[in-house]
Amino acid sequence: MRKVLLGIDIGGTSIKAGLFTEELVLLKRFCTAVCREDQPRVPINKLLKWIKEKETDDEVALLSAAAGIPGILDQEKGMLSLAANLPLWVGFPIRDYFKERLGVAVSIGNDGNMAALGEYHCGSGKDMVTMVMLTLGTGVGGAIIDHGRLLEYNNFSGEIGHMIIDMHGAECHCGRRGCLETMAAKSGMMRLLGEELKTSPHNKEEYANLSKVSPLRLSQLAASGDPIAMEVYRKSGEAVGIGIGNVMNILRLDGAVIGGGIAGAWEGFFKAIEEALAKTAFDYNPERIRIKKASLGEHAGLYGAAVAAKQLMD
């Protein structure tokens, strides 16, 4: 019987799961679609069926499991208390449902935190003792890891996306002004682009149909030397650099890992981050504060969940 850990990554459109060795080597992977209209037990039961099959056919024995979930969690009840992408999951006892059916210890965590745990233990954060992770996507996710564990006080941690970078800046969906998200999340970048187009003297042909311009397209334009795209990425990178600098001035961590769709973009983005960081962080030294691109891509959450499962065994 091979002993395995189960990592689960629940997203707005799919559930991914993986069976890992105790050394965090991924052995088997599973994926099933999640429909907004389906009750949570529909996709979860498919996953449970897969695990039962693995237990009999492949002779594996489950040690523990953990799941990353997008939204605000109520850890006491082991369920989601707020989830924009999974409304039917709010109030469903996710942790206990798994626990009762798997017969092992189960923990749940926010998906951004899980991705950070994954990068720390298995990805770009491997050589850091303390780090902050930023995930730039629809929003800006943040998490701080100290000696392998998430820094969390009173069930709350790392809301770096809502760190105020410019108190007179654009309104954020959270109701405040000038949060990092208003400059570094997808919608924030599109807002910066809109502003840039109003004043830029450069050729705007590429932007005639704005609905077709995504952050990815923008990064391709920046890489090809388009001055408007370069300026949008520069401003966004500057905001990220100030945000990281603020974190470093408080905590002096070993470095920052930046993930998410936007981070895979143009190299100039990272240059802008480092320039702003150099101006913001006290006593800045690039050897001391390292900035790295995330390396696990969309698998970070899965690895992180396996790490959280392993931590249940400690």
Ligand SMILES: [Zn+2]
């Ligand atoms: Zn905000």
